Amino acid sequence: PGKYEVGRAPARTELVVLFAGRETRDGDVTLQPGGVEVTWLVRDLSGGELEGALVSCGYAYARTGAEGRFSLWVKPGNTSVRAQAEGYVESDAQGIAPGHVFEIYLTPESVLVGRVVRAEDGAPVAGASVFAQEGSGWNGGGPAITDEGGNFRVEGLKPGSYRAEAYHDEAYGSAAESAVLGLGETSAPVTVVAHPAYLVEGTVEIAGGGACDGGWLRLEEKAKSTRWSEIEPGGAVRVRGVLPGTYEVHLDCSGYIEAERYEPVAVVDASLRGLRWEVRQGRSIRGRIVTAQGDGVADAWARAEPQPDPSAPRGQTTAGWSETT
Numbered sequence: 001p002g003k004y005e006v007g008r009a010p011a012r013t014e015l016v017v018l019f020a021g022r023e024t025r026d027g028d029v030t031l032q033p034g035g036v037e038v039t040w041l042v043r044d045l046s047g048g049e050l051e052g053a054l055v056s057c058g059y060a061y062a063r064t065g066a067e068g069r070f071s072l073w074v075k076p077g078n079t080s081v082r083a084q085a086e087g088y089v090e091s092d093a094q095g096i097a098p099g100h101v102f103e104i105y106l107t108p109e110s111v112l113v114g115r116v117v118r119a120e121d122g123a124p125v126a127g128a129s130v131f132a133q134e135g136s137g138w139n140g141g142g143p144a145i146t147d148e149g150g151n152f153r154v155e156g157l158k159p160g161s162y163r164a165e166a167y168h169d170e171a172y173g174s175a176a177e178s179a180v181l182g183l184g185e186t187s188a189p190v191t192v193v194a195h196p197a198y199l200v201e202g203t204v205e206i207a208g209g210g211a212c213d214g215g216w217l218r219l220e221e222k223a224k225s226t227r228w229s230e231i232e233p234g235g236a237v238r239v240r241g242v243l244p245g246t247y248e249v250h251l252d253c254s255g256y257i258e259a260e261r262y263e264p265v266a267v268v269d270a271s272l273r274g275l276r277w278e279v280r281q282g283r284s285i286r287g288r289i290v291t292a293q294g295d296g297v298a299d300a301w302a303r304a305e306p307q308p309d310p311s312a313p314r315g316q317t318t319a320g321w322s323e324t325t
Helices: none
Strands: 002-008 013-018 036-044 054-057 060-063 069-074 077-084 091-097 102-108 110-118 129-134 140-145 151-157 160-168 171-174 179-181 190-196 198-206 215-220 227-231 236-242 245-253 256-258 265-267 272-281 301-304 320-323
Touching (some): 036 054, 036 077, 036 091, 054 069, 060 069, 110 129, 110 160, 110 171, 129 151, 140 151, 151 160, 171 236, 198 215, 215 236, 245 272, 265 272
Parallel strands (some): 036 102, 198 272
Antiparallel strands (some): 036 069, 054 060, 054 077, 077 091, 110 151, 160 171, 160 236, 171 190, 198 236, 215 245, 227 236, 245 256, 245 265
């Protein structure tokens, strides 16, 4: 289930929402002419070629052959390519297509392992989502789901210092110390002590009918870290491991605008279910981007920002962006 971009027609991109247990048919995809072929070579740090690595450029995918080579048809111009393989950290490379031969070097992965236990009795916490957060905030990994013994294994990490965080419907915990990982190193087992926390669950609906099929919900409490959760198809949203407190609610639903204010979510001593938040239809600004000579500019980006009204300093504002075709 999820929201997928399935075609890029001359005028717009269509989004198809897939729901669990349902089949979606009659989707038409229009391919644009003018693609160019580019070739790449994927190696590990020692210089050896990697067979079977998954390489992607936008929505184009390929697997490397026996010599670590592959090719893709892409749009001409500045191109970014990403490669991943089992046992290695994802990496990318940029260049101009056609004409540039890309070489991507993958680093052997580091791994963070450990166990999540309850603070009150030391019992293992099964089904918790564990993330590895790097000190700079730029790198991380997960989620890894704990097994019946509370054990986890977060793979695909770059060398660095990582702290494990665990989220469960009824618990939240963070490791007391960070684990320093070298190149291709697996950590000694770390212990994450999880304290009582709660689940916040609800739906994001559209004024006048319908549900938000994709976006983000943010719970914000000044004394605690901000919590994010993705809005699922049908508008369902679940925030796990929320600590007691009073949280402001903010929504980001593509094509829709959040209310000026939502009732704060007060988490005390129990999970909250059945909550509802409403968004309303946004308006569109349509136009054309041209050169000084009046020629249309393809593949440009436009951004609209509201101008503040001096007479209404607390007025609500929104911003948005769009891709021209």
